[in-house]
Amino acid sequence: MVETLAQLKTGDQAKLLDFTKNPSLHFKLLSLGVLPGDLIKVLSCAPFGGPIVVKHGERTTFAIRKAEAKDVSIELQTPEAR
């Protein structure tokens, strides 16, 4: 069972549930226009096990470190739900 953003693989889509655990991450995500309940897609994982690249909506792309992605809980979307 996939539970956090850190566990997602390239191409996965998910619904964000909660990211209030880490306050600075929380502020930053909100400022980028991201809210719990939104859908995201993992575009890629950077070379050398670096940050995860996440697409939110049609416009926003951001990168987040694996360690911080652990603080973002998600719900993996099954292909039917997409």
Next chain:
Amino acid sequence: MNEVLESLSESIGESHLVQLPLIGLPNAGKSTIFNLLTGGFRKVSNYSGITVEAARGELLTNNQENVTQYELIDLPGIYNLTPTSYDEGVTVSTLLELGPKYSFEKAIILLDWHRITPSLGMALGVLKRIGKKAIIIINKDDDQEVTLEDRSRLQRALGVPVLTISALNTDLKTLDHFIRLEHPVVEENSIAPLPITPLSASYLPSSLNGHKSLNIIPGSRGEEAVANEIDSNLKEARRILGGLQTSNHQRSILSDKIDKIVLHPLLGGIIFFAIFYLIFNAIYSWAGPIMELTEQVVLMTGQWVGDFLPNGLFKSLIVDALFGGVGGVLIFLPQIMILFFLLSLLEQSGYISRAALISDKVMSYFGLGGKAFLPYMSGYACAIPGIMAARTIPNQKERLATIMTLPLITCSARLPVYILIIGTFVPSYTVFKVFNTQALSFFFLYFLGSFAALIIAKILRLSAFKGDSSSFLIDLPQYEMPSFKAAFRQSWQKGRSFLRKAGTIILALSVLIWLLSTFPRLSEEKVQGHTPQETAALQLEHSILGRMGHTIEPVIRPLGMNWKIGVGLLVSFGARELFVSAMGTLYALGEVDEESEGLRAKLMAEIDPITKKPVFDLATAWSILFFFVFSLQCTSTLAILKKETGGWRIPIITFTYMLILAYSSSFLIYHALS
């Protein structure tokens, strides 16, 4: 750090002009608008954190009669009013008019149509605090459309005037008219203080604690209050925008496709190295012919002018100090312009944030993060903007580790020295079919400096600056087609400031070097019976600089250097390029016959009077190169280190460790090669 903020607030406040702050998300096009309105050449790029110092400029249209004299202030980009670094702190304290020095009648909020939701969220937060003092400009692409209905919807919802423009292709008149339009100012009843966490407050000037516009709330209650504030702005923004079609889907898909390749775990790494190798190669091979041409022109002009002058001291001053010293530095203009041209293209394209992300993991092994990438990257041009860009690093210890190692990054002032020495002493041939040995040596020196910077940063992060790393969450802008015009402008601007430096500081110091190496004169009896060649050599040794060189010779002998190189090293502590101009002057003075040769040929031909072997061999050449890789020979860098850290401690420590590193590595490489 408070010193920085104070000096910043000074630079923002002192003026008779009416202040007009310009705010927006990082990379929203503020600098483009700033350039348009002021005619100023503000660097435009596609990466957050480029504007670290508030830039100011008078509006071009101030010269009309009876108009308000506005001064536009380009503030660092913000996502909200909760600062997470010093550069954001500058913007927030300006907007909240914290302190008597900050005040304005009107502010421009720039909305990025690409990222309209977060832009609007930020704008709503700002409007809550500055009320109707704001006017809004929407920045869009040429191929996007903002309907009248969209605009009036925003205008109604925000209650302030809104204008739509396309930053790359807009009419200055319309923009100027909009800015100067008188808008009815509605008095705000009472503005609630901004909730802020103690951490965020630490990025604001400390004298402002307890200011009426701030409500510093400690603990989880503060975090909750800040989150609520941003959250409600975002929800409000979404409500206003509901159903608005803003995207240019085709471009977005293309951008994602590029990212698939560029951020691919394996390919991405290869592309990363390929891009940077290409830059070094370009500097080396493309600039080569242009450089030789410039050198020929300088030489021929020098000879031509020399023919008109009577023999004597004045001729020596013109030919040796002016053409030998200044001309020797001038020939590196093409390289510098090519470097900045390529860096500008890269910055505009949006690749820099990808590079930050690709490097984040590697940087984290050294106790830094992807946020240190831009400061380091700027360091390749010059350490000074790099050290200032480090203000965007939220974590204080990471920031200090970054700025203390930044001077190790190979800056453009080292370029003339590297090119002179490598071009003269490293034989050029092709290895593995594609790589040129000179370009590889060049790449190696850049690598060596960067690697040393990271190792020292790691040591610092394990000892003096131990502690947690800052978080890394970076916004990736869409790829943009870089503008060659902007890149050329950027490169020309840097070229011009290089020329200005050559025409002033380097000229003055070249003359000084000439004076010190020409006087005192030898008496007539002493030179009798010597050939002109020997006389020139004796005269040089007799001079003040010659004696200084001889004094320090014992210290640099172990590095394989003679007293002339010693003189070059001494003067290079003022500025690195002076090494080349000192060499140019010293070798021009030693030469008597009129057969003019370039400095490179002279260096190769010089024979040590004692050993009867060439003075410069490969070992000496690499010894000089290593010294320049590691040592901090730049008074401006020391000054900025003092300014940014608020004392002499950090600059002194940095200077000392780099000198030790330089001396010992030169010693090692010299003995390994000879």
